[in-house]
Amino acid sequence: MVNWSVILNIAKTHLLTKIKQTATAALGVTFGIGAYITLVCFMTGLNAMLDDLILNQTPHIHIYNEIEPSKNQPITLYDELKTSFNVVHSVKPKLSQKKIHNALPIMDYLNEDNKVKGAIPQIKTQIFYLAGSIELGGNLTGIHVLDEARLFNLKDYIVKGSPKALHNNDNGILIGAGIAKKMSLDIDDSVQISTIKGDVFPLKIVGIYQSGIADIDAIQSFANLKTVQRILGEAENYITDINVKLHDIEQAIPLSKKIEQQFNLTAIDIKTANAQFETGTTIRNLITYAVSITLLIVAGFGIYNILNMLIYEKMNDIAILKATGFSGKDVQLIFMSQAMIIGFVGGVLGLLIGFGLANLIDTIPFETEALPTVETYPVNLNPLFFIIGFSFAMLSTFLAGYLPSRKARKIDPVRIIRGQ
Amino acid sequence: MRSVLEAKYINKYFKKPVLFHVLKNIDFKINKGEFTSIMGKSGCGKSTLLYILSTMDTDYEGELYLNNQLITGQDSTYLSYLRNKHIGFVFQFHYLLSEFSVLENVMLPAKKLAEKGHQEIEHDAYEKLKMLNIDHLAKKRASRVSGGEKQRIAIARALINNPSIIMGDEPTGNLDSYNAENVFNIFKQLSDESGLSLLVVTHDEDFAHKTDRIIQMADGEIISNR
Numbered sequence: 001m002v003n004w005s006v007i008l009n010i011a012k013t014h015l016l017t018k019i020k021q022t023a024t025a026a027l028g029v030t031f032g033i034g035a036y037i038t039l040v041c042f043m044t045g046l047n048a049m050l051d052d053l054i055l056n057q058t059p060h061i062h063i064y065n066e067i068e069p070s071k072n073q074p075i076t077l078y079d080e081l082k083t084s085f086n087v088v089h090s091v092k093p094k095l096s097q098k099k100i101h102n103a104l105p106i107m108d109y110l111n112e113d114n115k116v117k118g119a120i121p122q123i124k125t126q127i128f129y130l131a132g133s134i135e136l137g138g139n140l141t142g143i144h145v146l147d148e149a150r151l152f153n154l155k156d157y158i159v160k161g162s163p164k165a166l167h168n169n170d171n172g173i174l175i176g177a178g179i180a181k182k183m184s185l186d187i188d189d190s191v192q193i194s195t196i197k198g199d200v201f202p203l204k205i206v207g208i209y210q211s212g213i214a215d216i217d218a219i220q221s222f223a224n225l226k227t228v229q230r231i232l233g234e235a236e237n238y239i240t241d242i243n244v245k246l247h248d249i250e251q252a253i254p255l256s257k258k259i260e261q262q263f264n265l266t267a268i269d270i271k272t273a274n275a276q277f278e279t280g281t282t283i284r285n286l287i288t289y290a291v292s293i294t295l296l297i298v299a300g301f302g303i304y305n306i307l308n309m310l311i312y313e314k315m316n317d318i319a320i321l322k323a324t325g326f327s328g329k330d331v332q333l334i335f336m337s338q339a340m341i342i343g344f345v346g347g348v349l350g351l352l353i354g355f356g357l358a359n360l361i362d363t364i365p366f367e368t369e370a371l372p373t374v375e376t377y378p379v380n381l382n383p384l385f386f387i388i389g390f391s392f393a394m395l396s397t398f399l400a401g402y403l404p405s406r407k408a409r410k411i412d413p414v415r416i417i418r419g420q
Numbered sequence: 421m422r423s424v425l426e427a428k429y430i431n432k433y434f435k436k437p438v439l440f441h442v443l444k445n446i447d448f449k450i451n452k453g454e455f456t457s458i459m460g461k462s463g464c465g466k467s468t469l470l471y472i473l474s475t476m477d478t479d480y481e482g483e484l485y486l487n488n489q490l491i492t493g494q495d496s497t498y499l500s501y502l503r504n505k506h507i508g509f510v511f512q513f514h515y516l517l518s519e520f521s522v523l524e525n526v527m528l529p530a531k532k533l534a535e536k537g538h539q540e541i542e543h544d545a546y547e548k549l550k551m552l553n554i555d556h557l558a559k560k561r562a563s564r565v566s567g568g569e570k571q572r573i574a575i576a577r578a579l580i581n582n583p584s585i586i587m588g589d590e591p592t593g594n595l596d597s598y599n600a601e602n603v604f605n606i607f608k609q610l611s612d613e614s615g616l617s618l619l620v621v622t623h624d625e626d627f628a629h630k631t632d633r634i635i636q637m638a639d640g641e642i643i644s645n646r
Contacts, residue, residue: 003531005531006528006532006534317517320516322476323511324532325501325504325529325532326500327497328500330532412476414476417589418471
């Protein structure tokens with residue numbers, strides 16, 4: 001039977017009479033947990049931002065017609081040579097259309113799937129921006145601008161103007177920030193573009209687009225789907241790409257495989273297209289945790305040291321307690337509860353400090369050309385981090401308290417009493 | 421007469437630094453209400469014997485009975501309980517918990533025993549302090565009282581659970597003659613009036629001669645027991 005009120009009372013008295021040591025030990029934990037919370041909130045916030053930078057505007061599944069050599073060369077059709085070793089030189093890509101055949105029915109089919117949040121069409125084409133006699137190469141993408149804004153956060157990357165303005169203007173263009181700067185263009189100016197075939201069209205700039213990736217901003221522009229179809233002289237069913245956004249990103253791989261088989265198209269899922277982002281995230285998380293755990297281990301050693309010293313100072317007390325009927329277990333519990341109290345108080349303070357610092361970081365201005373939508377440093381205040389931090393505080397103080405308190409349990413009172 | 425404490429053929433060896441036979445066939449009995457002192461020169465093994473009798477030292481051969489119940493070989497938690505309930509301790513040095521108040525020091529063993537409520541324990545503690553004329557110190561920190569007072573507080577603590585026997589290891593060894601006399605009188609009074617059994621290890625011949633019974637030890641053996 002353990003008499004907790006007596007044990008906790010003794011632990012409390014020990015802690016309060018050595019308030020400076022207690023505070024030092026608790027501050028060690030506070031510092032460790034506070035640093036962990038701040039670090040992990042900040043790092044995961046940055047991670048999420050960097051991921052969003054790419055992943056937000058990337059479709060979960062991108063469907064298009066790949067220009068590639070035919071897998072079945074004529075010789076494979078000839079049965080007589082089936083068993084022999086054939087070499088075909090100078091294989092050329094198969095002549096096929098850029099547009100997706102039956103794009104509109106495919107989109108209707110995808111939009112009916114309840115896993116799909118939305119499937120929207122795009123037309124990608126190469127153009128030249130004309131500035132006097134200078135021709136600058138670029139990409140023009142025809143889009144359903146309102147759907148793009150809804151599904152792929154296009155609005156976040158429009159630094160001037162709005163998606164609505166493009167939607168309302170059949171001759172409008174959303175021009176990349178890089179190209180706009182090169183050509184000294186601004187909103188409401190007009191720009192001339194030329195198709196590969198040589199047709200020249202004047203378009204009115206209704207907005208400026210900035211993705212944060214300079215290479216893209218230097219070439220990319222957007223216009224309405226119909227505008228691009230008109231520029232290219234194509235029909236209304238001319239669509240080169242379908243972008244699909246899913247409710248659950250994990251479904252991307254199976255669904256993309258299914259689409260490839262079903263429609264004989266190329267479907268690239270987000271995981272394959274952006275594998276390096278996941279690797280980067282994992283490594284950054286690894287670093288965060290390595291640093292945090294180091295801090296907590298240092299704090300743990302602090303507690304271990306202080307409890308060890310406390311037990312040396314309290315040798316006499318331990319001997320008296322044992323002589324007057326406290327068992328070794330009671331004595332161990334007294335010192336364990338001291339460690340746990342230090343861990344609890346230090347841990348809670350650490351959570352508060354971490355929360356405060358994370359919020360402070362969240363208010364620090366962070367403005368950069370590359371990230372038009374970000375105004376302050378990103379912070380991810382996930383409750384899970386607080387639970388992990390607190391659990392770790394309790395675990396490390398438990399371990400740091402366990403060894404010294406076990407020593408206290410084993411102290412032989414006779415040796416202490418007779419030693420004087 | 422009913423025996424409180426009985427030692428049967430107790431032998432103890434110190435194994436370090438060399439094998440040494442400290443206690444040789446110690447065999448005696450303490451009856452209820454007896455005030456016994458153990459005398460002997462330094463190193464004759466009297467303190468070692470006391471710590472075996474106190475159940476704190478379990479590394480010995482032979483058998484030990486407390487209230488006619490064999491306690492040799494019991495597990496340490498049970499021995500702690502026995503010490504708590506049946507044995508009161510007074511040491512040469514005062515051994516109070518210096519960070520606690522006098523009252524808390526006295527109450528602690530009773531709180532551990534947890535047979536009574538907090539109020540009752542506090543009341544008992546005041547009674548014991550009053551009996552020893554130190555109730556005015558109750559709220560003081562244990563580190564702030566004088567040596568003689570500390571020893572009386574230690575006696576009050578030893579009495580709090582109404583033990584079967586009180587053991588003392590040179591309880592007056594560190595006190596001046598006035599305080600030593602005082603402590604002896606308290607012991608004598610407890611023995612005479614409350615019928616408490618006492619076993620005290622001492623160097624002090626005057627002290628010993630005033631007790632009911634003296635056990636003389638030399639070289640780990642009892643040489644006279646009257």
